[in-house]
Amino acid sequence: MGAVSAFPARAVIDLAAVRSNVAVLSARAGSAAVMAVVKADGYGHGLVPMARAALAGGATWLGVAQLDEAMTLRAAGIEAPVLTWLYAPGAPLGAALEAGIDLAVASPWALDEVLAAARATGRTARVHLKVDTGLGRGGMMPDQLDAALDVALAAQAEGACAVVGVFSHLAWADAPDHPTVLAQARVFDDAVAAAERRGARLEVRHLANSAATLTNPAMHYDLVRPGLAVTGLSPVPQIGDAAHFGLVPAMRLEATLVLTKRVPAGQGVSYAHLYTTSRETVLGIVPLGYADGIPRHASGDAERWGGPVQVGDRRLGVAGRVCMDQVVLDLGPGAAEVAGDTVVLFGSGADGEPTAQDWADAAGTISYEIVTRLGARVPRVHVGG
Template sequence: MSKTAAVPTAAVRARAEIDLSALRANVRALRARAQGAAVMAVVKSDAYGHGAVPCAREALAAGASWLGTTTAEEALELRAAGLPGRILCWLWVPGGPWRPAIEADIDVSLGGMWALREVVEAAWAAGRPARVHLKADTGLGRNGCQPGEDWAELVATALRAEAEGLVRIAGLFSHFACADVPGHPSIAAQLAQFREMTAYAEQQGVRPEVRHIANSAATLTLPETHFDMVRTGIAMYGVSASPELGAPKDFGLRPVMSFSAALALVKRVPGGHGVSYGHHYVTRGETTLGLVPVGYADGIPRHASGSSPVLVDGKLRTIAGRVAMDMFVVELDGEEPPVGSEAVLFGPGDRGESTAEDWAQASATIAYEIVTRIGTRVPRAYLNASA
């Protein structure tokens, strides 16, 4: 073999395959877990990196009845793509855009008086009521209205706006802090607080269509939290909310994304050869190295340097040295797979490849981050669409 092998022309440097049949099966499994509660398919952050529009379309086809996004721009993108039904958007800053959301028939979240004032003004300008969900802070400590006087003021003012035809209070909701930690005492405390705050609102005259607090972890393990609707995010993509809860297969779920690249170079190097920036890896003896043409600009965690396993030529190989912006190196232990061979970073694990959870543990992070951070210059290939 020559000292270096030329890179052949390749159609695809790297790609993420999105198995839409797995997504539909996951939605059906989650609907069964929800035990009659409506299922919201959360497609925020481009469907956790999987592609918001195609995943939303398939989730609805599999029986989800709501879609959920973080930003108004995400919700408006779904409407522009022609997606029907109910969409809830829950993170707002002063200035909205409230009116475009109201006009696009998007439900909006209100966690404080400033938001209610702005949405009432936008509804008046739009000439139609806004559908709103009042967000209760039951203990997560992020957005949402505090219990007590703050909640009483928000409920009373929202009811007055409803009587004036400017809003429709469609939902009451909250979010768990530790539903992914089995037995955590905050779960019961938050659930009790949510029951108290929703009961108060209903006693004052609120008639919500849906009450919802359950995220993926609660949907899978806490049936008492399901109420009228569950919000399924990471579980819909076949990724566990936390290792403590169990693997996806324990709940009948299958990972939807597989991420692979083509080896761009295979070369033999002597012992004592430094690899990548900083020479944090030095070859122990004469060996072969493979160049994988993706890096942290594509979403590969730099913390994966020197640890995460990659399946090349049927064997798990370890990243050698630091992950760079556009590439990283794997140790091939003297073997010489052909240039262009597939390097599978993660997938369902069927072929012995790593999963997103394996990468998360190797990178000291969570699997959410692994799939969500895969960058836009990595093309998505959608497999097994329903139509």
């Protein structure tokens, strides 16, 4: 019999919503294939369950940042094409090749190490050359591409590697008309043309993240790489929320109210007494804090409540400073002094509960951070799978 978690909170992940979201993204992508990016533990939703749900929804590729994530997918028996793109010198690339994992090559040293691993294992390395088209982050600069192609295509001729993809990443995908988007696309097109002119037999050219998948068909090429949108959150809330794009947020974070107590007017609440009660009222303790990923920037003070929650049919907010393991709610003078009620921090919004975007707004951040920072000690409960 499996162990039962005594942790008084849970993240419920609706895998049916994930499948639906991928189907929506596939329709948006048109003729392009969908690589579901499930890095960072599936954006906090669970790596393997998210990967399986995404494939069931129509994704044909998976993408992860870290090599360990890719190896975990293979260990779980997932055989779909997997691309990983973030590794350091000395990484066990031979094991990745033996597991049939595609590798990004973003620098000359990475190409050297991939080819060394290919020759040592006798495996043909499937590589995707990453070009920095203007983000100023990962990828080789365009003026490094010719030299990299010389090395890679010579190795391809001997069977050590196959240059199967060229890719890049947009700096301003959430503003589809921004001039940098078109400028990056021009650099990308030049890089693709150079690779093909030199003899690369590309299977995929890929540039679009969630935002570009939803808003910019010109960026779709052969493959799109949505990540956040797979979880049902909108990457462009200033353009449209999840419902606008037909997406359903898959994560619902809820906790059990572990304590209630009546306090007088003028009672300071939590560290530094940022919040003080204005009348006799009932306080409630929610057993989640910044150790669990609840943003400290979503603390409440005398001017406004902090991060929003739903208790029953009431919308409340964090009263006072977010602590390591708990937050406090001002439940109001008429509240029952009974523990055990369910507090919903965020969900799909379908039942009127707050969303991850609401928490992002309260904390001055983005919804990506709200879901991916959720702590490991919060149990994930997968339903609809």
